Amino acid sequence: MSENVIWHRHAVTQKIRARRKSQRPLVIWFTGLSASGKSTIAGALEQILTQQGYHTYLLDGDNLRHGLCRDLGFSDADRKENIRRVGEIARLMSDAGLITLAAFISPFRDDRRIVRDILPAGEFIEVFVDTPLDVCRERDPKGLYAKAERGEITKFTGIDSPYEAPQNPELHLDSARLSVAQAVNQLLAYLGESGVLQAGYRPLVA
Amino acid sequence: MSENVIWHRHAVTQKIRARRKSQRPLVIWFTGLSASGKSTIAGALEQILTQQGYHTYLLDGDNLRHGLCRDLGFSDADRKENIRRVGEIARLMSDAGLITLAAFISPFRDDRRIVRDILPAGEFIEVFVDTPLDVCRERDPKGLYAKAERGEITKFTGIDSPYEAPQNPELHLDSARLSVAQAVNQLLAYLGESGVLQAGYRPLVA
Numbered sequence: 081m082s083e084n085v086i087w088h089r090h091a092v093t094q095k096i097r098a099r100r101k102s103q104r105p106l107v108i109w110f111t112g113l114s115a116s117g118k119s120t121i122a123g124a125l126e127q128i129l130t131q132q133g134y135h136t137y138l139l140d141g142d143n144l145r146h147g148l149c150r151d152l153g154f155s156d157a158d159r160k161e162n163i164r165r166v167g168e169i170a171r172l173m174s175d176a177g178l179i180t181l182a183a184f185i186s187p188f189r190d191d192r193r194i195v196r197d198i199l200p201a202g203e204f205i206e207v208f209v210d211t212p213l214d215v216c217r218e219r220d221p222k223g224l225y226a227k228a229e230r231g232e233i234t235k236f237t238g239i240d241s242p243y244e245a246p247q248n249p250e251l252h253l254d255s256a257r258l259s260v261a262q263a264v265n266q267l268l269a270y271l272g273e274s275g276v277l278q279a280g281y282r283p284l285v286a
Numbered sequence: 287m288s289e290n291v292i293w294h295r296h297a298v299t300q301k302i303r304a305r306r307k308s309q310r311p312l313v314i315w316f317t318g319l320s321a322s323g324k325s326t327i328a329g330a331l332e333q334i335l336t337q338q339g340y341h342t343y344l345l346d347g348d349n350l351r352h353g354l355c356r357d358l359g360f361s362d363a364d365r366k367e368n369i370r371r372v373g374e375i376a377r378l379m380s381d382a383g384l385i386t387l388a389a390f391i392s393p394f395r396d397d398r399r400i401v402r403d404i405l406p407a408g409e410f411i412e413v414f415v416d417t418p419l420d421v422c423r424e425r426d427p428k429g430l431y432a433k434a435e436r437g438e439i440t441k442f443t444g445i446d447s448p449y450e451a452p453q454n455p456e457l458h459l460d461s462a463r464l465s466v467a468q469a470v471n472q473l474l475a476y477l478g479e480s481g482v483l484q485a486g487y488r489p490l491v492a
Binding site (some may be wrong): 171 | 295298302307330333341342343344345349353357367371374375377378379381382383384404
């Protein structure tokens with residue numbers, strides 16, 4: 081290589097990275113109430129995809145609220161900014177060639193639309209993890225619903241802050257009735273049918 | 287897989303992702319004045335690493351200032367927040383198993399230290415792209431130094447805002463004297479010797 085080679089800035093494109101991995105980059109966005117099962121289902125899907133050779137990354141409150149978004153609280157404006165930043169990271173990860181899973185309550189329709197809009201067409205898969213409020217409230221693994229009902233936390237989605245359900249999600253999971261394995265199977269079937277998993281998919285035996 | 291499988295959240299770790307790619311994730315952080323050659327060298331290194339089968343991602347002003355950091359200006363506080371966010375993304379990308387290249391002026395020593403500190407030990411490689419101010423000012427590809435000298439932009443690093451040179455960078459590139467290919471060779475040699483490129487490295491013929 082001579083000194084006269086012209087270096088093209090950012091010559092390594094998403095296409096090159098994705099081809100090398102035989103996968104189609106995309107963002108699988110899980111939305112739903114607290115305790116609806118978003119993170120559990122996303123984590124299970126990630127495990128299976130990794131076993132099948134795909135390169136994934138899971139974004140959720142745990143790895144963002146303490147880092148990139150640690151300056152943000154839970155006001156409407158801060159929630160909006162939180163989801164905006166997550167969307168931007170998802171875009172970068174997708175540009176890096178990864179299958180990115182994002183598990184966030186993301187209660188506002190407009191915010192989810194903003195994320196969809198910053199991604200290239202077809203790269204945003206909205207998955208509605210639809211567990212009724214009563215069921216979530218009963219599960220309450222972190223005791224957050226109890227706290228919200230006692231007024232110890234405010235602006236809690238489903239209690240004193242609205243959840244705007246997706247109107248046309250790519251996938252609607254009836255997550256109160258489905259086991260985790262069944263939910264993952266529905267996801268794999270969807271991804272397989274829509275050609276995202278180029279190597280095909282192998283359903284789980286639930 | 288039965289319904290009783292216990293799903294471990296985030297069971298897919300950096301280690302698993304990295305092993306699958308036979309690469310050691312890390313962040314290669316290029317710091318230096320505007321027009322010192324950071325992005326050019328980083329882009330060239332990325333091209334070579336990709337050709338050699340590594341999975342990389344390049345973060346720079348172009349893909350961040352218009353997205354994740356578009357709410358930030360160039361005050362000291364905003365620059366600090368800009369670098370903090372870039373550091374957090376680099377951490378996530380590294381956690382995702384990638385070799386992340388970051389090219390930012392990042393003039394303040396403290397800010398670079400913050401990024402180093404949020405990363406696991408040994409995952410931060412600071413590369414000082416050391417081109418003297420006079421040379422940068424003469425190159426001035428975007429006309430920014432001229433604007434700063436006319437007072438049309440303020441807080442411009444090297445003109446009316448300080449650049450704090452690294453004291454102990456992992457690599458010090460005398461970038462005014464080196465060709466791009468020579469700079470990339472020095473980087474490849476460093477990465478090869480420090481065992482980052484597990485498959486060894488092939489130097490370029492400059």
